[in-house]
Amino acid sequence: MTIKYTKEHEWVRADGDAATVGITVHAQDALGDVVFVDLPEVGKSFTAGDVAGVVESVKAAADIYMPVTGQVTEVNEALRADPSLANSDPLEAGWFFKIKLSDAGELDALMDATSYEKFADQA
Amino acid sequence: MSNPEHAGSAALRALENPEEFIARHIGIDADDEARMLPAIGSATRAELIDGIVPAAIRRAQPMRLPAPASEAQALAELKAIAEQNRVFRSHIGQGYYGTLTPGVILRNILENPAWYTAYTPYQAEISQGRMEALLNFQTMVCDLTGMAIANASMLDEATAAAEAMTLAKRSVKSKSNVFLVSGDCHPQTIEVLQTRAEPLGIEIKVSTAAHTLPHLMADGNFFGVLAQYPGTTGHVHDLRPLAGHAHQCDAALVVAADLLALTLLAPPGEWDADIVCGTTQRLGMPLCNGGPHAAYLACRDAYKRSLPGRLVGVSLDAHGQPAYRLALQTREQHIRREKATSNICTAQVLPAVIASMYAVYHGPDGLRRIGQRVATLTAVLAAGLAELGLDVVNQTAFDTLTVKTGDHTQTVVDRALDAGVNLRRSQAQHLGVSLDETTTRAHVEQLWALFSPNGKPLPSFDVLAAHTTPRIPQELARSSAFLTHPVFNTHKSETAMLRYIRSLSDKDLALDRSMIPLGSCTMKLNATSEMIPITWPAFADIHPFAPADQLAGYAELDKQLRAWLCEATGYADISLQPNAGSQGEYAGLLAIRAFHAAQGEGHRNICLIPSSAHGTNPASAQMAGMQVVVTACDAQGNVDLDDLKRACEQHSAHLSTVMITYPSTHGVFETRVKELCELVHAHGGRVYVDGANMNALVGVAAPGEFGGDVSHLNLHKTFCIPHGGGGPGVGPVCVVADLVPYLPGHATSGSEPHVGAAAAQGRPKQGAAPSAGSEVHAVTSVGVKEEPCGSRRGSGRGRR
Numbered sequence: 066m067t068i069k070y071t072k073e074h075e076w077v078r079a080d081g082d083a084a085t086v087g088i089t090v091h092a093q094d095a096l097g098d099v100v101f102v103d104l105p106e107v108g109k110s111f112t113a114g115d116v117a118g119v120v121e122s123v124k125a126a127a128d129i130y131m132p133v134t135g136q137v138t139e140v141n142e143a144l145r146a147d148p149s150l151a152n153s154d155p156l157e158a159g160w161f162f163k164i165k166l167s168d169a170g171e172l173d174a175l176m177d178a179t180s181y182e183k184f185a186d187q188a
Numbered sequence: 189m190s191n192p193e194h195a196g197s198a199a200l201r202a203l204e205n206p207e208e209f210i211a212r213h214i215g216i217d218a219d220d221e222a223r224m225l226p227a228i229g230s231a232t233r234a235e236l237i238d239g240i241v242p243a244a245i246r247r248a249q250p251m252r253l254p255a256p257a258s259e260a261q262a263l264a265e266l267k268a269i270a271e272q273n274r275v276f277r278s279h280i281g282q283g284y285y286g287t288l289t290p291g292v293i294l295r296n297i298l299e300n301p302a303w304y305t306a307y308t309p310y311q312a313e314i315s316q317g318r319m320e321a322l323l324n325f326q327t328m329v330c331d332l333t334g335m336a337i338a339n340a341s342m343l344d345e346a347t348a349a350a351e352a353m354t355l356a357k358r359s360v361k362s363k364s365n366v367f368l369v370s371g372d373c374h375p376q377t378i379e380v381l382q383t384r385a386e387p388l389g390i391e392i393k394v395s396t397a398a399h400t401l402p403h404l405m406a407d408g409n410f411f412g413v414l415a416q417y418p419g420t421t422g423h424v425h426d427l428r429p430l431a432g433h434a435h436q437c438d439a440a441l442v443v444a445a446d447l448l449a450l451t452l453l454a455p456p457g458e459w460d461a462d463i464v465c466g467t468t469q470r471l472g473m474p475l476c477n478g479g480p481h482a483a484y485l486a487c488r489d490a491y492k493r494s495l496p497g498r499l500v501g502v503s504l505d506a507h508g509q510p511a512y513r514l515a516l517q518t519r520e521q522h523i524r525r526e527k528a529t530s531n532i533c534t535a536q537v538l539p540a541v542i543a544s545m546y547a548v549y550h551g552p553d554g555l556r557r558i559g560q561r562v563a564t565l566t567a568v569l570a571a572g573l574a575e576l577g578l579d580v581v582n583q584t585a586f587d588t589l590t591v592k593t594g595d596h597t598q599t600v601v602d603r604a605l606d607a608g609v610n611l612r613r614s615q616a617q618h619l620g621v622s623l624d625e626t627t628t629r630a631h632v633e634q635l636w637a638l639f640s641p642n643g644k645p646l647p648s649f650d651v652l653a654a655h656t657t658p659r660i661p662q663e664l665a666r667s668s669a670f671l672t673h674p675v676f677n678t679h680k681s682e683t684a685m686l687r688y689i690r691s692l693s694d695k696d697l698a699l700d701r702s703m704i705p706l707g708s709c710t711m712k713l714n715a716t717s718e719m720i721p722i723t724w725p726a727f728a729d730i731h732p733f734a735p736a737d738q739l740a741g742y743a744e745l746d747k748q749l750r751a752w753l754c755e756a757t758g759y760a761d762i763s764l765q766p767n768a769g770s771q772g773e774y775a776g777l778l779a780i781r782a783f784h785a786a787q788g789e790g791h792r793n794i795c796l797i798p799s800s801a802h803g804t805n806p807a808s809a810q811m812a813g814m815q816v817v818v819t820a821c822d823a824q825g826n827v828d829l830d831d832l833k834r835a836c837e838q839h840s841a842h843l844s845t846v847m848i849t850y851p852s853t854h855g856v857f858e859t860r861v862k863e864l865c866e867l868v869h870a871h872g873g874r875v876y877v878d879g880a881n882m883n884a885l886v887g888v889a890a891p892g893e894f895g896g897d898v899s900h901l902n903l904h905k906t907f908c909i910p911h912g913g914g915g916p917g918v919g920p921v922c923v924v925a926d927l928v929p930y931l932p933g934h935a936t937s938g939s940e941p942h943v944g945a946a947a948a949q950g951r952p953k954q955g956a957a958p959s960a961g962s963e964v965h966a967v968t969s970v971g972v973k974e975e976p977c978g979s980r981r982g983s984g985r986g987r988r
Contacts, residue, residue: 103493121493
């Protein structure tokens with residue numbers, strides 16, 4: 066299982082052609098208390114870089130970008146009901162949606178944990 | 189030696205003090221100026237302006253405006269114009285009804301600077317009073333409509349319906365692009381919907397009559413459906429089955445509902461409507477030739493994050509005490525600017541406050557009594573007309589009857605006009621008549637006489653009234669309570685009301701206490717004399733769809749004001765129809781879009797917007813069907829001309845518009861603006877100069893001269909209209925000569941359906957009324973007359 070990170074501060078955890086997407090610790094920290102998430106429709110396909118959702122906090126609203134091309138297979142209903150999971154447990158219970166990857170090779174273009182940390186520190 | 193006669197006349201002129209107004213309203217005098225100039229390193233005011241404003245854009249000629257007038261003289265001149273209007277009693281209806289503004293509200297809110305000069309409540313700690321009044325407005329709308337959530341006002345019913353349409357589009361699962369509209373909606377609403385739908389690729393299908401709407405719904409290909417409740421012809425339709433039908437098709441039901449009727453009718457929220465909108469005008473705001481009035485928009489809870497406009501919420505302050513603040517507005521305009529889906533920002537706070545206070549003062553019992561009285565008089569009128577042998581088309585009614593008058597239609601209209609009464613002439617063989625809070629028994633008897641075939645004896649009012657009940661269908665009678673909150677059940681005496689209003693204004697900061705240095709909306713002239721005319725009956729009691737020959741005063745005001753504003757801006761013509769800056773901006777972009785289409789270049793859809801622009805710019809561009817491309821600004825917020833050049837080259841074939849704000853939102857007169865305009869023109873694009881900062885240009889530079897093709901003005905920023913705590917505003921749109929044919933038009937009129945229709949044919953329509961902010965135009969008119977060159981003199985004084 067590999068975890069990769071985007072410049073837009075999403076993480077994607079892939080296992081074969083299945084992957085889970087969420088926002089990073091850094092992202093939730095920058096946003097502050099998350100009060101609302103808009104999740105994509107199950108079954109919808111997105112190209113890498115498409116806007117797939119929205120996250121809104123008490124002070125900002127931001128788009129969630131699709132890290133890699135794929136089709137949405139499941140969304141986190143628990144997060145929809147309790148958006149604060151994105152703050153309290155961003156990497157596990159606070160996941161946003163699951164996708165079926167079109168091309169697992171696209172993951173190679175994303176950052177690993179070390180490069181992301183460096184990137185986030187500079188930002 | 190000078191001519192003694194001449195010297196005497198000059199002395200007398202000085203005694204007449206024509207510049208009194210300027211001295212009263214511009215705080216700094218020559219001595220102040222003499223001390224201030226050296227401190228900022230300028231010898232004279234002229235030198236200061238020369239150092240700031242690029243020479244290339246300076247006006248060629250001073251503005252040609254009338255000589256300054258004293259306050260008394262300006263008001264006298266305006267009074268003469270007002271008297272050209274003829275005040276008839278209007279039974280036209282069609283969304284505009286007579287109302288009685290309670291004196292305590294008229295004097296302590298509408299005519300009180302503590303309320304009318306306040307700024308938009310961005311700064312919560314100095315706006316708690318206004319926000320409580322707006323929360324009351326939201327509560328009133330939720331209660332009367334039966335909906336979960338309502339915003340703090342919209343611009344008018346027609347634009348609220350248009351926002352409801354796009355709200356539905358964003359919120360439902362249906363992928364259809366069709367929006368269905370009942371043929372029994374107000375015609376002006378249908379026109380505005382058609383204007384708004386076209387650039388967004390939405391197809392409007394209007395049913396021939398209300399009862400044929402289900403046929404249009406049969407194929408399931410629609411994302412929303414709009415119906416009027418009660419209908420514009422007066423019918424009280426049973427719309428309940430539409431909700432289930434719409435939901436089966438993954439679509440939304442939108443209802444345009446009359447709030448006074450909802451005191452007696454089952455509210456749309458109780459039969460599962462998704463969005464409800466309408467006007468609140470008849471809750472205490474005079475007709476005013478169509479505006480300013482507050483509209484409302486309410487929706488189901490699930491849609492709340494897509495709800496446009498401003499919303500007041502209850503929060504906790506640092507001490508844990510309840511406090512009001514603007515809520516749920518991060519998504520649009522402020523942060524996700526290029527994603528914004530609605531451009532509304534300034535709304536109608538002052539009229540909304542008046543409507544909410546009307547509900548506070550009358551309470552649930554008072555409102556129900558007013559509604560019942562209107563409905564009962566309407567039923568008595570109908571019974572009498574039937575007794576006279578006339579055919580009343582609608583068997584159900586709240587306040588409006590459609591009467592078949594056949595060949596006698598013109599006779600009845602003429603007889604009514606001779607008696608000073610306006611009826612609605614909506615179809616060739618029928619007349620409409622609407623009653624309201626101001627209607628009396630005597631008026632009903634007069635209407636019988638007007639409709640009566642010659643010689644027929646009139647019915648007895650008392651006999652008919654004894655056994656007549658409202659024509660509200662039993663199954664649609666309201667059983668639920670409303671306005672149960674204590675605020676609507678406490679302030680019943682005038683003194684209690686007076687104290688409540690005062691307790692709220694005490695919590696607010698407005699110009700009656702202090703300057704509010706928050707931007708051009710607040711730092712301008714707000715003279716008392718400018719507000720005097722707005723409650724003159726000759727301006728206030730005019731129905732927007734009254735025959736043109738009753739509106740000569742308004743026509744003169746319109747003509748005069750357009751000429752002055754053309755002079756100030758350097759443009760060829762102006763439309764005063766848009767009722768907020770956002771609407772003017774949208775109208776201007778539609779004019780550009782229509783121009784390109786007429787040149788066979790309809791593919792031009794790219795709108796370049798520098799990153800420093802106000803959030804309404806991208807929202808309006810999106811609504812006008814344009815694709816927004818953001819261009820860079822440098823660290824000082826100036827447009828990066830190299831990046832703009834690159835974008836122009838990249839999108840040359842598809843370039844529609846560049847939107848700039850001048851001087852910029854950072855307050856800088858960018859030196860290369862003329863070059864920028866030339867660059868855009870060279871690529872076939874047009875330049876939109878946002879007029880938000882026009883107060884820095886008046887008398888110094890004119891956008892129509894230095895390369896702008898379109899601008900909107902905010903009369904509530906540059907031209908004296910008080911901000912009302914967040915509206916009303918007026919947003920005239922000004923264009924150069926080749927765009928004049930694409931300015932907004934208006935085909936709807938109640939009394940004379942054909943007059944003006946041809947001219948307005950094919951032109952976009954921005955607001956419900958032909959000139960939706962009409963009444964406040966008088967404010968600007970007085971302002972310009974009193975200080976024509978507050979402008980010229982004030983030019984060096986920067987922002988007023």
